[in-house]
Amino acid sequence: MGADVTGPRERYRAQVRAEIKQRAWEQLATTGVSALSLKAIAEQLGMSGPALYRYFASRDELITALIRDAYRSLADALRTAADAGADVAGLAHTVRAWALDDPQRYLLIWGTPVPGYHAPDDTTAISAEIMATVVDAYRRRDVQPSGRRIEAHLDDHRGWAGDPTVPAAALRQALAFWTRVHGVLSLELAGHFADMGFDPALLFDDEIDDLLGR
Amino acid sequence: MGADVTGPRERYRAQVRAEIKQRAWEQLATTGVSALSLKAIAEQLGMSGPALYRYFASRDELITALIRDAYRSLADALRTAADAGADVAGLAHTVRAWALDDPQRYLLIWGTPVPGYHAPDDTTAISAEIMATVVDAYRRRDVQPSGRRIEAHLDDHRGWAGDPTVPAAALRQALAFWTRVHGVLSLELAGHFADMGFDPALLFDDEIDDLLGR
DNA sequence: TCGCATGAGTTAGACCCTATAACTTCAGGG
DNA sequence: CCCTGAAGTTATAGGGTCTAACTCATGCGA
Numbered sequence: 001m002g003a004d005v006t007g008p009r010e011r012y013r014a015q016v017r018a019e020i021k022q023r024a025w026e027q028l029a030t031t032g033v034s035a036l037s038l039k040a041i042a043e044q045l046g047m048s049g050p051a052l053y054r055y056f057a058s059r060d061e062l063i064t065a066l067i068r069d070a071y072r073s074l075a076d077a078l079r080t081a082a083d084a085g086a087d088v089a090g091l092a093h094t095v096r097a098w099a100l101d102d103p104q105r106y107l108l109i110w111g112t113p114v115p116g117y118h119a120p121d122d123t124t125a126i127s128a129e130i131m132a133t134v135v136d137a138y139r140r141r142d143v144q145p146s147g148r149r150i151e152a153h154l155d156d157h158r159g160w161a162g163d164p165t166v167p168a169a170a171l172r173q174a175l176a177f178w179t180r181v182h183g184v185l186s187l188e189l190a191g192h193f194a195d196m197g198f199d200p201a202l203l204f205d206d207e208i209d210d211l212l213g214r
Numbered sequence: 215m216g217a218d219v220t221g222p223r224e225r226y227r228a229q230v231r232a233e234i235k236q237r238a239w240e241q242l243a244t245t246g247v248s249a250l251s252l253k254a255i256a257e258q259l260g261m262s263g264p265a266l267y268r269y270f271a272s273r274d275e276l277i278t279a280l281i282r283d284a285y286r287s288l289a290d291a292l293r294t295a296a297d298a299g300a301d302v303a304g305l306a307h308t309v310r311a312w313a314l315d316d317p318q319r320y321l322l323i324w325g326t327p328v329p330g331y332h333a334p335d336d337t338t339a340i341s342a343e344i345m346a347t348v349v350d351a352y353r354r355r356d357v358q359p360s361g362r363r364i365e366a367h368l369d370d371h372r373g374w375a376g377d378p379t380v381p382a383a384a385l386r387q388a389l390a391f392w393t394r395v396h397g398v399l400s401l402e403l404a405g406h407f408a409d410m411g412f413d414p415a416l417l418f419d420d421e422i423d424d425l426l427g428r
Numbered sequence: 429t430c431g432c433a434t435g436a437g438t439t440a441g442a443c444c445c446t447a448t449a450a451c452t453t454c455a456g457g458g
Numbered sequence: 459c460c461c462t463g464a465a466g467t468t469a470t471a472g473g474g475t476c477t478a479a480c481t482c483a484t485g486c487g488a
Contacts, residue, residue: 032329
């Protein structure tokens with residue numbers, strides 16, 4: 001690895017920013033994003049209130065950084081799994097494990113959005129990378145056209161897919177992958193299965209099996 | 215209908231409570247629950263700040279009342295549809311229409327939960343009523359056992375279903391109904407399809423068709 | 429090596445919010 | 459008809475975000 005060309009000023013700055021995010025994740029895991037407090041983080045770091053604004057211009061900017069890191073984390077997890085040969089079911093389980101590992105991190109991305117907030121461009125780029133990983137997995141499966149309405153419709157609206165050679169059937173399957181995965185996970189992580197007694201993992205597996213035509 | 219036995223005191227009180235909730239829903243629709251402000255509501259009603267606490271003991275209690283009303287509203291919509299002869303697909307479209315009618319109301323129930331918050335018992339009762347409506351619709355369809363693992367598992371964990379004569383296959387289908395419906399709706403309402411260009415309604419219909427084995 | 433520009437941190441304070449306490453006012457019900 | 463209690467008020471404590479104005483020290487260019 002090449003020597004770091006940044007001076008001590010910037011190195012210190014990057015380290016403090018990382019420490020702030022670390023504390024933010026700890027708070028998030030226990031209190032949720034709505035109760036995330038810059039003041040509390042600052043005091044944990046031994047500095048007082050406004051000092052934090054040297055590192056993040058606002059609460060929104062800190063949260064945006066966390067969202068970006070969350071997307072990056074999921075993209076890496078999926079990429080790693082895919083590179084290790086995971087098929088569609090393997091990717092689904094990767095997503096579930098990633099979500100259960102830190103439910104608030106999952107909810108930060110896929111939970112209730114704040115009206116008016118718009119994600120920055122680079123997170124949508126990572127989001128596209130995530131989608132591409134799933135689409136690729138379906139491509140390798142050589143999915144057959146289904147003749148369904150949605151498939152023709154997606155053929156006409158494939159801008160989000162990047163590569164124009166992807167079969168529309170793969171696009172449909174990739175979308176279904178996400179709706180199925182989130183269907184179980186969003187209910188599970190929001191606690192709606194909590195008092196029902198059954199094991200959500202079995203429900204998840206069942207949905208994935210169905211998705212694969214098994 | 216019998217004459218109202220409540221005096222003017224209680225009648226006025228009920229009316230003010232209703233007015234507060236009305237304003238709360240308006241705020242919610244535009245700002246989301248995290249920015250719901252009791253002070254702002256009070257000022258809209260021409261009273262100042264603390265007066266609101268005569269009617270709701272805390273912000274949480276107001277939100278709880280809103281959650282209860284949201285559950286009630288969905289339960290009524292589904293019951294009405296079922297009484298009018300709607301099948302499973304009809305119920306699914308009822309849920310979607312209800313969700314799109316006020317996305318923040320949907321998210322209030324199925325969006326990110328506040329860690330530590332626990333819904334009061336009567337909302338879980340309404341929730342059970344909602345589930346029962348869907349289970350009944352599947353019962354009328356006479357669903358066949360699938361032999362899947364989850365089905366046997368649900369047979370052993372059917373406490374949430376009330377009626378012990380419901381076939382396990384219907385329980386499985388009813389759960390799948392909700393995971394499918396929420397899978398599309400949670401992504402759609404959180405805006406994740408916003409820049410993709412396709413019509414989420416077609417994706418929703420496709421998932422429901424698949425759910426019905428079509 | 430020296431000096432200073434710049435960045436890190438401070439306190440004070442404006443402004444938002446929830447919530448409680450202590451008070452006044454008024455009207456419904458015994 | 460009176461008086462109790464409910465409805466509303468202001469004051470205040472305490473928490474939060476964020477800006478402004480300041481001090482201090484350090485790393486960088488000359």
